[in-house]
Amino acid sequence: xxxxxxxxxxxxPRVLASLVELLESGGYGTxxxxxxxxxxxxxxxxxxxLITDIGMPGADGFELxxxxxxxxxxxxxxxxxGRHEIADQQRARGIDGFLRKPFDGHTLLAxxxxxxxxxxx
Amino acid sequence: MSKFAGTSGVESGSSRYPDIDxxxxxxxxxxxxxxxxxxxxxGNFIYVTPAARGFFGISLESLNSQPDKLGWRQVIHxxxxxxxxxEWRRCLQTGxxxxxxxxxxxxxxxxxxxxxxxxxxxxxxxAIAGWYGTVIVADYGTSxxxxxxxxxxxxxxxxxxxxxxxxxxxVPALIWSTTANGTPTYVNKSFAEVTGATLEYxxxxxxxxxxxxxxxxxxxxxxxxxxxxxxxxxxxxxRYRQQRAGGNYRWxxxxxxxxxxxxxxxxxxxxxxxxIHDLITTQEAxxxxxxxxxxxxxxxxxxxxxxxxxxxxxxxxxxLRQYLGFNLEETDGLGKSRLDGTLDTVIHPDDLAMVKVxxxxxxxxxxxxxxxxxxxxxxxxxxxxxxxASAMRNGDGEIVQWNGICLDIEDQVHAQEELSRAQENxxxxxxxxxxxxxxxxxxxxxxxxxxxVMNYSSACQRWLNAEPPNIDRAQKTLDRIVHSANSAADxxxxxxxxxxxxxxxxxxxxxxxxxxxxRDLLAEEAGRRRIxxxxxxxxxxxxxxxxxxxxxxxxxxxxxxGMDAMASVxxxxxxxIRACRAGDMVRVEVSDRGRGVQFPDKIFEPFFTTKDQGxxxxxxxxxxxVESHGGRLWAEKNEPHGAKFVFTLPLDVAKMx
Numbered sequence: 001x002x003x004x005x006x007x008x009x010x011x012x013p014r015v016l017a018s019l020v021e022l023l024e025s026g027g028y029g030t031x032x033x034x035x036x037x038x039x040x041x042x043x044x045x046x047x048x049x050l051i052t053d054i055g056m057p058g059a060d061g062f063e064l065x066x067x068x069x070x071x072x073x074x075x076x077x078x079x080x081x082g083r084h085e086i087a088d089q090q091r092a093r094g095i096d097g098f099l100r101k102p103f104d105g106h107t108l109l110a111x112x113x114x115x116x117x118x119x120x121x
Numbered sequence: 122m123s124k125f126a127g128t129s130g131v132e133s134g135s136s137r138y139p140d141i142d143x144x145x146x147x148x149x150x151x152x153x154x155x156x157x158x159x160x161x162x163x164g165n166f167i168y169v170t171p172a173a174r175g176f177f178g179i180s181l182e183s184l185n186s187q188p189d190k191l192g193w194r195q196v197i198h199x200x201x202x203x204x205x206x207x208e209w210r211r212c213l214q215t216g217x218x219x220x221x222x223x224x225x226x227x228x229x230x231x232x233x234x235x236x237x238x239x240x241x242x243x244x245x246x247x248a249i250a251g252w253y254g255t256v257i258v259a260d261y262g263t264s265x266x267x268x269x270x271x272x273x274x275x276x277x278x279x280x281x282x283x284x285x286x287x288x289x290x291x292v293p294a295l296i297w298s299t300t301a302n303g304t305p306t307y308v309n310k311s312f313a314e315v316t317g318a319t320l321e322y323x324x325x326x327x328x329x330x331x332x333x334x335x336x337x338x339x340x341x342x343x344x345x346x347x348x349x350x351x352x353x354x355x356x357x358x359x360r361y362r363q364q365r366a367g368g369n370y371r372w373x374x375x376x377x378x379x380x381x382x383x384x385x386x387x388x389x390x391x392x393x394x395x396x397i398h399d400l401i402t403t404q405e406a407x408x409x410x411x412x413x414x415x416x417x418x419x420x421x422x423x424x425x426x427x428x429x430x431x432x433x434x435x436x437x438x439x440x441l442r443q444y445l446g447f448n449l450e451e452t453d454g455l456g457k458s459r460l461d462g463t464l465d466t467v468i469h470p471d472d473l474a475m476v477k478v479x480x481x482x483x484x485x486x487x488x489x490x491x492x493x494x495x496x497x498x499x500x501x502x503x504x505x506x507x508x509x510a511s512a513m514r515n516g517d518g519e520i521v522q523w524n525g526i527c528l529d530i531e532d533q534v535h536a537q538e539e540l541s542r543a544q545e546n547x548x549x550x551x552x553x554x555x556x557x558x559x560x561x562x563x564x565x566x567x568x569x570x571x572x573x574v575m576n577y578s579s580a581c582q583r584w585l586n587a588e589p590p591n592i593d594r595a596q597k598t599l600d601r602i603v604h605s606a607n608s609a610a611d612x613x614x615x616x617x618x619x620x621x622x623x624x625x626x627x628x629x630x631x632x633x634x635x636x637x638x639x640r641d642l643l644a645e646e647a648g649r650r651r652i653x654x655x656x657x658x659x660x661x662x663x664x665x666x667x668x669x670x671x672x673x674x675x676x677x678x679x680x681x682x683g684m685d686a687m688a689s690v691x692x693x694x695x696x697x698i699r700a701c702r703a704g705d706m707v708r709v710e711v712s713d714r715g716r717g718v719q720f721p722d723k724i725f726e727p728f729f730t731t732k733d734q735g736x737x738x739x740x741x742x743x744x745x746x747v748e749s750h751g752g753r754l755w756a757e758k759n760e761p762h763g764a765k766f767v768f769t770l771p772l773d774v775a776k777m778x
Binding site: 014015017019021022024101102103104105108 | 568569570571572573574575576577578579580581582583584587594598601605608
């Protein structure tokens with residue numbers, strides 16, 4: 001069985017690289033993008049999970065989520081942010097897979113695992 | 122009697138020598154009657170008996186006085202003179218006897234009837250050599266007095282009185298007379314016409330003055346005064362309303378004086394009434410206006426006072442008296458002037474010195490006085506008032522009085538304080554907002570590397586826990602943890618650097634160049650905001666080596682603050698930068714024409730800001746920079762308005778000329 005592929009979007013290359021490292025240590029294949037536009041250009045073909053930062057220039061995490069859902073309604077999506085006030089916003093409430101930086105890496109990996117398992121059921 | 126012959130060759134007659142026979146004839150007559158005279162042929166008097174001269178009060182010279190054309194005329198009654206003169210002229214020409222009866226003025230001042238007779242004396246040729254004659258006094262007081270002469274004297278007196286009355290009637294004044302005991306005897310024509318009252322109307326049935334033209338309300342007082350004057354013989358003066366023919370009344374002043382005879386006995390009272398209505402009504406209007414003003418001042422909802430040119434209080438309005446709880450004299454006798462006594466009592470101790478200085482200044486210069494201070498109320502409570510006083514001057518420009526007004530501004534002051542507090546709170550909350558913004562910004566900056574650290578840590582654990590452990594990846598991941606952790610530390614360092622001065626980039630640039638450079642940095646912004654930037658001051662100011670970038674940062678910050686302050690000002694958008702030497706320091710001023718500094722004590726505190734956008738760090742950093750250079754930074758008021766930020770920096774004295 002091929003490794004599940006996780007697409008990661010973050011405009012901060014340091015954070016992006018650390019997420020790639022984390023997901024790879026969890027046994028996933030990764031595709032990393034510095035912007036939402038870059039992900040959309042590449043397409044969601046073969047992507048099993050999407051992890052995206054919220055605050056980014058250009059298309060932000062919320063827009064990216066909505067666009068991805070149009071293509072693949074079942075796609076598990078995780079939103080992460082370093083700005084807590086964004087996490088408190090109305091539109092962020094009630095969403096599963098919402099993480100505030102900094103978060104525990106193991107928690108993210110467990111959540112990704114669970115989402116993939118739920119989808120396979 | 123030259124005048125009588127004035128038209129008939131007097132000149133030749135006057136040049137002839139006196140005829141001794143005429144004089145002798147006169148002296149004969151003198152022995153008989155006492156009153157005798159003689160003239161030359163032309164009628165010039167050459168002799169008048171001493172008795173006649175004394176009786177008529179004349180001299181020979183005055184009888185012959187040509188220059189004033191008087192002669193006999195001065196002693197003959199004017200009404201009788203013409204007839205006597207015609208007769209005398211005729212006699213001089215014809216030589217007929219002269220025999221005329223006329224009234225003559227006596228030395229006593231009274232006219233009396235007299236018979237004047239004369240006849241010529243002829244010389245050997247039969248020509249008239251002179252005249253001699255006698256004057257027989259009709260009412261001489263002897264048995265020789267003729268009864269018809271006495272009657273004529275009385276008649277003449279009546280004529281005289283009538284003439285006087287005519288004179289009196291034509292005078293435009295209300296004239297009247299009474300007997301010695303006050304019975305009206307006469308009112309002149311003006312009196313009757315103006316008042317519409319006759320003598321009968323003015324006379325009461327008991328012969329006392331009726332005072333019928335006096336206003337009923339004034340009549341009793343006038344009667345009492347007049348009767349008192351009559352009784353005591355003192356002049357009468359009374360003001361009352363006097364009736365007019367039309368029925369209305371006008372204010373009148375009546376004066377009466379007694380006429381006394383030679384023995385001093387009052388024989389008559391003469392009175393005159395003058396219309397003083399306009400004067401009185403003007404005075405009344407003035408009094409009313411004065412009263413009105415007084416009431417106005419007393420009832421104005423303000424505390425009003427007046428003082429002498431030296432400041433001594435002389436008047437306090439009712440409200441001020443009530444406010445203070447005392448009037449003028451209460452503070453006298455405290456061993457000081459009334460002004461000092463008052464000020465010491467009513468001015469708040471904290472305001473007293475300023476009030477005294479400013480008041481003394483106004484008194485000395487005449488400049489208006491304006492000050493806000495606390496004023497003690499009667500119950501001991503101090504309230505804020507605004508006192509204004511200005512000098513009242515006379516026509517010569519000299520100060521005659523100071524007029525002042527205190528307005529209670531307690532509520533206003535409270536409102537102002539309230540407003541300031543609200544603004545301060547507002548400033549604080551925007552400061553808090555900025556602080557929140559800053560923390561969020563700092564948090565994000567730190568969160569990024571921290572997230573990376575945590576992600577790498579989890580990954581590292583996984584690589585080590587894998588079967589078999591991936592030591593290689595774990596090692597690489599650990600390197601990245603260290604790297605990311607360092608990034609976080611860098612963020613902290615950068616923030617710290619914001620507040621910390623570096624001391625390793627100092628140079629000795631000329632200050633003027635630094636100022637100009639700062640101006641140039643802001644030139645575009647200043648132009649866009651239509652603000653003129655003016656630089657003045659000394660050139661060649663050398664500082665102790667300084668951090669040029671930081672000092673420029675201070676200048677730019679202060680200049681931009683000044684521009685912000687003038688954003689809402691419509692005129693005079695001028696930013697002044699001035700640098701000059703002050704002892705061992707250089708003093709740099711940045712002045713704007715904005716609204717001024719509202720919280721001069723707080724603006725240098727970190728995170729204090731009055732701007733919508735801003736962290737409130739600018740001035741705090743500026744002060745920190747200036748102080749690290751051994752200088753000081755503070756704010757002053759700019760004149761006439763606006764703010765002035767001043768900082769000092771140490772001069773390199775060794776390099777200064």
